[in-house]
Amino acid sequence: MARRYLLVKVVSERPLSSEQFGTALIGSVRRCFGEVGLSRIDPKLVRFDPNQSEAIVACKRDGASELQAAIALISEASEVSIVPLVLRVSGTIKGLGKRKPR
């Protein structure tokens, strides 16, 4: 099954753990699209770098747009205000690294 990988910059007041962000991510997808949507999108937190505040999230190819919408509606994780910005979407993890600096 083809997948899409999203590079997400998480701007937060306090450092977050991968569990905290992962819980917020799954919660947002479930709240927006329900259990059926969650299984259709199948989001997975592949990598989370607390120092850079960057995460790589994988999902099924057809659910990339819905996952971006769900990520947009995350405003806090474990009572910490966060700003999740999807910076790039790619078909491979390697492709995410090719992001040109803005």
Place this chain on the structure above:
Amino acid sequence: MPKFVDLHVLPRVEDEKSCRQMADLLRLAGYSTIGLTIPTGLLRERISFLRHIFQEAGIETALRVDLSSGSRMELLRLLRRFRNSYDIIGVKCSNPGVATVACRDRRVDVVFFDPRNHKVRFNHSLANLLRGAFEFNLLSTLLRETNGIFSTITKQAVIAREHKVKVVLSSGSNVPGMVRSPSQIAALGSTIGLSKEQSAEGVSSTPRSIITRNSSLRSSEYIEEGVRVVLPKAR
């Protein structure tokens, strides 16, 4: 690479730190231009200072004002007063009379509705009248509450799609925490029922065309529709 525009950013004008944070986040998110929405009575020095903050972060600004009135006559008076002072005029439609005038008047660039206001809704007749663009303030409405709001926005999106009206997708953010990337805003547009093309254009070409058109209208060369001053080329 397309240039992305968030046409509705409402920074807290008195809070410099918040404005700087917002500017940095907007740049990180990938925007090149924003519609800087300010209150009408703000001093010129303060406006220049705000624009300078965003320009320092590498973001172009277009001045925008949101007009909200209780009657159609008042709206017409406000349009006469403010049209020439701002790059973008947005009208918040609070009742059916105001909505009709705002949709029909060519001086209005964007119209938007409060989904919590049950007195007036975007409907087929307003979509037929609309000359400007219809704006969805996605983050400011969906981040606060989703109960019932989502279905209202979805109905508006279905009408906008059916009548092929110009759609602008904005964040409507007034704090840095509401800033999201253009691809996220476009994805939210697709989720509420807009076509992928409408969503993509709603964060790029549609708002950019509004800014370009208005800047040419406000230039000193513009006389009236179809007439402008053309200076002879220097030999």
